[in-house]
Amino acid sequence: MILCIFEIMKVNRRSTYNSSKSFRRIRALLMRQVALMALMIIGFTAFANAQTGSDTVSVVQADSSVVRYVVTNDGIQKVGTVTALEDESRQGRYWFNELKKGRIHFNDSTVHYPRFVRFCWDTYKWGDKAFNSYDTTYVKSTGMNWKVIFKNNNWLDYFSCTPFDKMKFKFSNTAPSTTLGAYISFMAVSVGYAIDLDKILGKQISSRRFEFSFTCARFFAEYYRVISTGAMNLTIKDYYDNEIYHVKDFTGLKRRSWGINAYYFFNNRRYAQAAAYCFSKIQRRSAGSFLAGFNISHQNFSTDPDKIKDEFKIEGETDFKETFFNYTDYCVSGGYGYNWVLGKHWLLNGTALTYTGLKHSHTSSTTDGDHNYFAINFKAKVSVTYSKRHFFASLSENFDTHLFNTGEYRFRSFLTDLSLIVGVRF
Secondary structure, rough: OOHHHHHHHHHHHHHOOHHHHHHHHHHHHHHHHHHHHHHHHHHHHHHHHOOOOOHHHHHOOOOOEEEEEEEEEOOEEEEEEEEEHHHHHHHEEHHHHHHHOOOOOOOOOEOOOOOEEEEEEHHHHHHHHHHHHOOOOOOOOOOOOOOOOOEEEEEEEEEOOOEEOEEEEEEEEOOOOOEEEEEEEOOOEEEEEEEEEEOOOOOOEEEEEEEEEEOOOOOEEEEEEEEEEEOOOEEEEEEOOOOOOEEEEEEOEEEEEEEEEEEEEEOOOOOOOHHHHOOOEOOOEEEEEEEEEEEEEEEEEEOOOHHHHHHHOOOOOOOOOOEEEEEEEEEEEEEEEEEEOOOOOOOEEEEEEEEEEEEOOOOOOOOOEEEEEEEEEEEEEEEEEEEEOOEEEEEEEEEEEEEEOOOEEEEEEEEEEEEEEEEEEO
């Protein structure tokens, strides 16, 4: 192209040349430059595709058909021919175009993706088929991947322990710990934020809770962590003096716990726990399943000795120590879950599990430190769910009980959680 411009400048300066001869020369140069540029573009494209392994090149022929070639390190090979109408249809079903129109669905095989996105999609399809397939006469998918959820949590803690001889302590919340959160989820991934309403309302409760869970057709898994340091009602029964003391708003207690819980659904083709707690499936007919898995949990229960002494006006040295109980459970679990379909849009779920195994008391505990005992714990949950097309709502209750009994030292903790959930799918 630069040579053509230079020749035109020469024609303007040299009027002695025959004009037709000069323009023929310019036209020849122009055609040569266009051909050279086309060859450079084709060569560069083939080189770039060869560097990435393999790719396809489309060439439109005179009859408007599109011939596709694959470019590899071994050369260029023809892979097929489609009409211009078919090619235009394929371009119209490109994944990004479908996403902009808001109608993309991962199970739609007619949508075209780049190779990496296609690999991710194929991996998802394999996992969905292997771990999330159901008997459609009992369970069906909602057909929607996105959810917006608003959740209100209210939970209470209760502890009963005998950390000293002839002395029994009972702790209970002065009021439920309350949070209000909003979450958005895409398939199995969810993000959101919860507000601690206790602080906003000025309550003397300080509880922090973190949860992560995953549910599919074959299994359920969760991790949780709870820290409670707020005011509680305290009742102490002294068997020596046969006296009972009541203390309101006692702030000397701290409870820290965490746990990993997982179990397998044996009747995973017909029973969908996700229909009751994840709202990603619809239970069409009533069904239940036996459950089996494992549980690891840790409990640390401690008090502030100075606050106990101040509350009861105790002077001098005492046997009160900071940690009452500090232990970890390693258990296997077994139970049963059942979904009752109460109507076209209503579902009632009940799930109960028992955990048995080894309880290890740590040396920092004042009970009977660094010993192993038999462990037995219990967990249950129940929910009522309403689901209609895009809308869903649920009221659920969770119970979690831990027991510790060596004969001389006893500890029992009980946590109950009431949750109200409303949301939409799209």
